[in-house]
Amino acid sequence: MNLQGKWTLVTGASSGIGEQFARQLAEKGSHLVLVARSESKLNNLASELSKKHGIQAKVIALDLSKESAPSELYQQCQQLKVDIELLINNAGFATHGLFEQVSGERQHEEIMLNVAAVVSLTHLFLPSMLRRNSGTVINVASTAGFQPLPYMAVYGATKAFVLSFTDALSWENRERGVKFFAFCPGSTDTDFFKVVGTESASVGKKDTPERIVKLALRKLAQGKTYFVPGMQNYMGAQLSRFVTRKQSLRIVGGMLKPR
Template identity: 45%
Template sequence: MNTKTALITGASTGIGKEFAKIHASKGENLVIVARNEEKLFQLKNELEHQYKIEVIVITKDLSQPNASKEIYENVKNLGIEIDYLINNAGFGGLGKFHERALEDDLAMINLNIVALTILTRLFLTDFVNKNSGKILNVSSTASLMPGPLQAVYFATKAYVTSFSNAIAEELHDTNVTVTALLPGATETEFGRISGMEKTAMFKKTASAYSVALDGYNGMMAGKIDVISGLTLSQKIMMAGIPFSPKKMILKQIRKMQEVKNA
């Protein structure tokens, strides 16, 4: 049986780390990418010991301009054939757009959009040439609506979902699939780093493992979209968005993202 190697970005924590564990548990090899070298090597040692697989570590900051191409070239130089690409790395940030540091939002665009696009383009060519491969792009339910107080983050995720869906259809006559994972609020470092953990939107979060499992299984099944981690009330809200006045939705989302002081 041929081993399937997955490349996972943002693999040191949260959903990315859970993706790595799920893939490793199937006896498959990994290339894990993130900025935190120490955490990556901890994960490598854990997974190699537990599952007797091979884990390659690539330490990169994907918000930097040439990082995506360097990752691809690194993989090629090592002679590794990637079968599954999981673009998980991403970050958000809370605040009014005109008050936030422009550099932070540009770095967010570089990571959430540019790096994902470049990695998808580079590996997709290989997948199409061999007529085999799967891509999972981690988007968000935020992609389905505008996000006052997280204007750039919601917009970047709208790009990810639209981009992934379009490519999925372009590949209809191949054995290559592209899946978008749209989690709701998830228990990861994202909430703390983005400042969202003190908001109503993050009052109830799904586990990173459950979201990763839904995404991984959806990728394997070749689904176009996988929505995961929503409470019943969130599902009802999502279903009502297309039929609700936009001004009302914008106000509701803004209130959900306002920081509640304890």
Template identity: 50%
Template structure:
């Protein structure tokens, strides 16, 4: 089930850094035109110019905060106004909060749900029908290793990623015979500044941490083979599989015991996956 990238157009949310940036670089090298979406217009324009010069692909920039109501509709309209047909949608933008739920700001948790879930669903709703009409298309949704278990102190984040995983697999089953590929990517820790933003470190996780480029390579490999999900990294795969062997209540207690504790209550970190991030605050 080979996938031909050259000459097609990909839309990447959270494209200015981290996993989104790695997707942009990998796809431009494969000859895909790009629509780059994030809040930082200056950073996006620098990236767009660099990729156009290096690979000769068309690069469009849309600076937008996808956590705001109606943002997905605004983005879809911008795509339509520019006469673009999106062949590959990468829903990468997202962020995570950390700390006791009762100490989190309700407004921040709402933004987390809006970005991680509502914007992803809304944008998929608007860009999926044209793909079906053409009989071909692809969607990559960034879920997380956190999607497999409830996680204390990251209750909202883990729940949003569980939604992304379930939603993606349902779409895969629903549309796989109509030319649409859907992949949920479930990374564990990624070598970005997620832990630094939270005020802690990645110590104790050396075997789990992947580079953004590794996550992207695994994602595209799964896309090319028509898979519904991928967990990059062998140890992460084993951790995901192990969640099937224990009761969810026990799994939640164990997961909570492995999380870093040295963090200010109510802190948050940007992420394109489980425990991963980019330097720019989300949405990116």
């Protein structure tokens, strides 16, 4: 996948996995549209990457959990006259705890960001990729998408949606010039668990964003349609193939139960 001089849009680009996508793609010569809520962090990153790699980096500060935000983002890209070759739907967050005790407003925002924004942005940017017969969409799912998650019920359901959605579109577009790739990391050393508000939602050894993004880009270049980094994560994602649904819920629920 040659991105030299082409445009990549990364949501959730101010830190963690999104920031690593931006850094590693800038190194490959891709221009960037960086999207997140924190304008100051995005400006610092854009300035650094532009100077270091000689690429263009545009900053769009938006809260993609707001219903109108995806269309606003698309319109701003149109005004900037950038054709997005690689769309990375990375922005997302989780909630943790007994379902009825977690803020309903916060869970609604979670669904809007993790699901609705992914669908809307894909729907908005896909047609131009199809017209060019060229483009790629990376949707960041999670190992959470492979089985229900007691105490993180909404998050697990959103990531199951992203995984199913991406797989379906990968098949639909397999002969139309556009690739779809579901990236499914496990516990990663980012601010994710600070946002969740608990470390008890962390399962297994944390990987580094640098390593897993590098591996994801390699797997994408090899033509894979999804990727789970780490053998432990991969085996965990396959858990439902080897145990009953009730057993899976008991195991995962035991891991995630609030302490």
